[in-house]
Structures are given as structure tokens and as C-alpha cells.
Amino acid sequence: xxxxxxxxxxxxxxxxxxxxxxxxxxxxxxxxxxxxxxxxxxxxxxxxxxxxxxxxxxxxxxxxxxxxxxxxxxxxxxxxxxxxxxxxxxxxxxxxxxxxxxxxxxxxxxxxxxxxxxxxxxxxxxxxxxxxxxxxxxxxxxxxxxxxxxxxxxxxxxxxxxxxxxxxxxxxxxx
Amino acid sequence: xxxxxxxxxxxxxxxxxxxxxxxxxxxxxxxxxxxxxxxxxxxxxxxxxxxxxxxxxxxxxxxxxxxxxxxxxxxxxxxxxxxxxxxxxxxxxxxxxxxxxxxxxxxxxxxxxxxxxxxxxxxxxxxxxxxxxxxxxxxxxxxxxxxxxxxxxxxxxxxxxxxxxxxxxxxxxxxxxxxxxxxxxxxxxxxxxxxxxxxxxxxxxxxxxxxxxxxxxxxxxxxxxxxxxxxxxxxxxxxxxxxxxx
Numbered sequence: 001x002x003x004x005x006x007x008x009x010x011x012x013x014x015x016x017x018x019x020x021x022x023x024x025x026x027x028x029x030x031x032x033x034x035x036x037x038x039x040x041x042x043x044x045x046x047x048x049x050x051x052x053x054x055x056x057x058x059x060x061x062x063x064x065x066x067x068x069x070x071x072x073x074x075x076x077x078x079x080x081x082x083x084x085x086x087x088x089x090x091x092x093x094x095x096x097x098x099x100x101x102x103x104x105x106x107x108x109x110x111x112x113x114x115x116x117x118x119x120x121x122x123x124x125x126x127x128x129x130x131x132x133x134x135x136x137x138x139x140x141x142x143x144x145x146x147x148x149x150x151x152x153x154x155x156x157x158x159x160x161x162x163x164x165x166x167x168x169x170x171x172x173x174x175x
Numbered sequence: 176x177x178x179x180x181x182x183x184x185x186x187x188x189x190x191x192x193x194x195x196x197x198x199x200x201x202x203x204x205x206x207x208x209x210x211x212x213x214x215x216x217x218x219x220x221x222x223x224x225x226x227x228x229x230x231x232x233x234x235x236x237x238x239x240x241x242x243x244x245x246x247x248x249x250x251x252x253x254x255x256x257x258x259x260x261x262x263x264x265x266x267x268x269x270x271x272x273x274x275x276x277x278x279x280x281x282x283x284x285x286x287x288x289x290x291x292x293x294x295x296x297x298x299x300x301x302x303x304x305x306x307x308x309x310x311x312x313x314x315x316x317x318x319x320x321x322x323x324x325x326x327x328x329x330x331x332x333x334x335x336x337x338x339x340x341x342x343x344x345x346x347x348x349x350x351x352x353x354x355x356x357x358x359x360x361x362x363x364x365x366x367x368x369x370x371x372x373x374x375x376x377x378x379x380x381x382x383x384x385x386x387x388x389x390x391x392x393x394x395x396x397x398x399x400x401x402x403x404x405x406x407x408x409x410x411x412x413x414x415x416x417x418x419x420x421x
Contacts, residue, residue, distance in 0.1 A: 008207055009183045055208045056277060067181050067282055154270040155247055158356065163275045163289075164247070170276040170287075171244045174237045 002119065003051050003133040007059055010066070015058045016109045016119065017051055019136055023128035027100035032125070033076075040122060041076035041108040042098045046141040047083070047148070049162045051133050054108055056166050057082035062110065079108055085149045085168045095148060104128075104139055184283040188214060199235075199363060204290060211290040212277060215239075215363075218284075235363065236284050242334050242365035243288075246271040249332045271328050272347075272358040291347050291358055297322070298341035301389050318346075319395045321357050323402025326381075329359070330374045331407055337364030339381035341388060371409065375416030378403070382421070 004016040023029075032038045048054065061078035064070045070078045072089055084092035098105050107122050123130060142161065145151075151164045168175075191205035191214065203214040217232045219225075249270040278287040297318070304311045322344065329336065336343070338361060346355040368374075378400070385396050400417075404410040 005209060008205070009187050052208060052210070059208060059278060063183065063278075063280060066183060152248065152270065154249065158270050158272040159247065159275065166277060167244055167247055167275050170278055171240045174241060174279075175244065 001130055001132055005055055006113075007062060009059065010062050012112055013062055014111055014113060015055060016111065017054055017133045018107045018109075018119070018122060018126075019045060019104070019131050019133045019139075020107070020126050020128035021104050021131050021135075021139075023103050023105050023126060025127040026098055026102040026105065029105065029126065030098050030100060033097075036074075038122075038125065039076075039109065039118065041079045043080060043083070043096055043106040043108060044098050044102060045104050045106040045136050045139045047096050047145060048106060048136055049140050049142075049145060049165055051136060052162060053083065053165055053169070054079075054106070056169055058108060058110060060170075075110060076108070079110075082169060085165075085172055087172060106133075106136065181282045184216075184280045184285050188216060188285070207277060207287055210277070211292060213274070213288045213290045215286045215288065216284065232284050233281060236279065236281065236286060238366055239362045240276050240279055240286060242336075242362040242367070243273045243276055245332060245334050245367070246273045246329060246359065246362075247275075249328055271325055271332070271334075272356055273362070274358065274360060291345050291360075294345040294347040294358065296342045297344040297346060297357070298388060300346050301341060301392075305389070315395055316398050318357075319399040320402040323399040323404075324406045325357055325359065326378070326399075327403045327405075327407035327410065330377070330413065331409060333367050333369045335366050335368050335373045335377050336362065337366065337377065337380075339377055340384040371412035371416045374409075374413040375420060378413070378417050379420045382417075 002016055002018045004014050006014045029038065029042055033040075033042050043054070057079045060082045061070070061075055064078060065075050071087075072078045072081050077093070080096050081089055081092045083096045086092070105126065105128070107126070109118055109122065111118055145161065145165065149165055149168055151161065155164050187205070188203055191203040193201060194204050194213070195202040200215050200217045203216065205212055205214060207214070217236055219232070220228050223231070247270055274291060275289040276286060277289065279285070280287075300318070301315060304315055326336075326339070336359065343359065343361045345358040345360055347358050348355050382396055385399075386392060389395075400414070404414060407413065
């Protein structure tokens with residue numbers, strides 16, 4: 001169901017993604033996240049193309065945390081910020097963080113190897129149905145994604161949408 | 176605290192496979208975020224003053240990734256609405272293929288890029304084709320035309336590659352129709368410039384590299400230039416400058 005990947009650059013850090021549909025308590029979750037009570041990043045899955053996109057954001061966030069160069073205040077807000085093609089933090093939260101009316105949410109956790117407690121804490125907190133993370137492509141709003149990342153049709157002819165998105169995420173701080 | 180953790184990338188690379196070592200950088204191959212990845216590491220040059228070395232290395236890294244993204248995004252249509260572009264998109268040619276950048280670590284000056292699997296360099300392809308039977312002449316001409324076309328697009332985007340050789344162009348076999356994709360790599364010496372002189376020199380570098388690596392290919396290179404001239408909107412000034420240098 002959930003997807004866990006151990007970061008090659010930071011072997012004691014694993015990134016776990018959990019996807020939920022039919023979420024009824026998005027507002028409550030968002031408030032908890034803002035209050036710092038949730039140990040994870042809550043992301044709007046309609047803006048995501050593939051779980052790899054999240055890994056790229058998480059890897060960059062952990063790297064910046066380790067070197068003390070994060071642009072935002074916490075690792076989880078940094079992950080959300082890294083998904084955005086721009087360097088505007090509040091815009092990133094608005095577009096990629098969850099909103100009160102959302103009915104789906106992707107939760108991202110960064111943790112040491114095996115921490116089943118973390119997973120069960122999250123599944124308990126979310127009032128929704130957990131689905132395989134691979135289902136995320138069925139939730140992607142490709143039109144919205146193309147518009148936000150300003151992706152041209154030519155670009156998609158020589159690469160995938162995921163390629164275009166990841167490239168912008170990786171280079172945005174120097175563009 | 177910050178110091179100890181900036182060893183993450185070097186530690187990772189110490190266990191990776193080295194593909195190439197150049198004067199400027201080392202190229203590794205590894206698995207990164209579950210994908211086959213090429214890591215290009217610009218290492219410190221001890222003969223340089225450390226502050227200068229850091230500035231220069233950082234700038235080269237930044238220029239390289241900017242050029243890659245600029246190539247991939249090529250062909251912006253600022254005056255046409257997105258909807259109009261969508262409707263007409265089958266009329267437009269594709270962008271300039273370059274590897275996807277996954278991650279850049281500015282502390283260790285490393286660029287993590289997509290590894291283009293199942294590819295060979297244009298250099299190897301031309302060499303093996305020339306060694307086999309001559310009915311492949313047409314295929315090489317077609318390849319030269321495509322090269323001219325891609326370079327025209329790149330220069331129209333004002334990207335100067337800076338190190339054009341047949342080793343810096345890959346042919347990636349795409350599965351659907353068996354046709355190969357031409358992919359440009361190694362943007363380490365690239366920069367942005369609108370000057371025809373810079374574009375002319377870019378082509379001159381390629382011509383020299385091309386003719387010295389592949390004997391008896393003058394006609395082939397002429398085909399490349401012809402294709403470039405036809406595909407580029409600003410080619411006449413560039414070719415004029417090229418002729419001046421030649």
C-alpha cells in the first residue's frame with residue numbers, strides 16, 4: 001500500500017508515502033499540521049505526477065536540512081516547498097499543501113528504518129480510505145500541473161511530464 | 176554539525192562506479208532514488224586560489240544546469256495563448272533533448288542526472304556504420320541532417336554548447352518505432368549568448384572535432400550545415416561568422 005524508499009545519500013533516512021482517498025477530515029488535518037502536531041507532510045495529490053516527484057523533493061529537503069540551508073522552517077514544509085517550480089514559499093503551500101475541502105491527501109514521512117508506530121499513527125489520524133501510492137497518477141490533474149509548471153507541448157514530445165516537472169524542481173533555485 | 180553532514184555526497188560517491196575522469200570533473204554511475212543515475216562531480220583544483228576555485232566551480236555547475244533546463248524548455252511561445260498552442264501542437268517540432276536533472280548539490284558541486292540507458296554516442300555509431308557496408312550512407316546523411324536540426328534549435332534558443340563533439344551526442348533507441356532519439360549531453364562549458372560569433376565558433380569546434388575523429392566525412396558535415404541553415408531562423412549571420420573562422 002504505502003511506499004518506502006531509503007535515501008541513498010542518507011542511509012539512515014527513509015521516505016514513506018501514504019495515499020488516502022475519500023478523506024473527510026482535511027480541515028482538521030490541515031490545522032494539526034499547521035500546529036506542528038503531525039509528523040509528516042500533507043500534500044495535495046492532484047498536483048503530483050508520480051511518487052518519484054516526492055522522493056526528489058524529500059531528498060533535496062533532507063540535504064538542505066543537513067547542511068543548515070533550508071528555506072523554510074521545518075523538514076516537512078521544505079518538502080512541500082521543493083515541489084513548487086517557484087521560489088515563493090506561501091504560493092508553494094497554497095498549491096501543494098492540502099486545503100480544507102480536499103478529499104484526497106498524500107502523507108510523506110521521513111524516518112529511520114522501521115517505525116511501524118509512525119505509520120499506524122497517521123492511518124489513525126486520517127479519516128479516509130488508504131489506497132496504493134501507485135494510484136496517484138489517477139488523481140493527477142495534468143492540465144493544472146502543465147499550467148503551473150509552464151510546460152510546453154514540445155517539451156513533452158522529447159520527455160515525459162514527470163521529466164519536465166523534476167527538472168524544474170531540481171534547478172529552480174538557480175533559474 | 177553542518178560540516179559533518181556535507182560529507183553525504185562524497186561518501187555516497189566513494190562506493191559508486193567511476194565512468195570517466197576528466198580534467199574538470201569525474202563522472203560516476205549509481206542508483207539514486209531508485210533510478211540509474213549519472214553523477215558529475217567537479218572536484219577542487221588545488222592549483223587555484225581556494226576562494227576563486229569555489230566561485231568558478233560553483234558558476235560552472237550553475238551554468239551547466241541552467242543550459243540543460245533551457246534546452247529542454249526550448250521553444251517558448253510567449254505571444255500565443257496556451258490553448259492555441261495546445262490546438263496546434265501537432266504542428267510544432269519537439270524541444271531539444273537533454274538528460275533530466277534530478278538533484279544538484281552545491282556543496283560538493285555534484286550534478287545528479289538521468290542515465291540514458293540503451294544509448295551509444297554518435298561517434299561510436301558513425302564509426303561502426305562506416306566500418307560496415309556502404310548502403311548505410313543514407314542513414315548517416317539522415318543523422319547529419321538531424322544533428323544540424325537540433326543544433327539550429329539550440330542556437331535559436333541562444334544556448335552555446337561550448338564542447339560540441341560526436342562524443343557529446345547520444346543516440347537513444349526509442350522502443351515504439353525503433354527510431355533513435357538524438358540527445359545532447361555535457362553542458363559543462365555551455366553559456367547563453369545571442370552573438371553569431373559565439374554560435375559560429377560552436378559549429379567550428381564541432382567541425383574540427385568531427386573531421387578529425389571521422390575521416391572522409393566532409394560531405395556529411397556539409398549536409399549537417401545545410402540542415403542547420405534551413406532549420407535556424409538566424410543562420411545566415413552564424414554561417415558567415417563560421418566561414419570567417421574556417
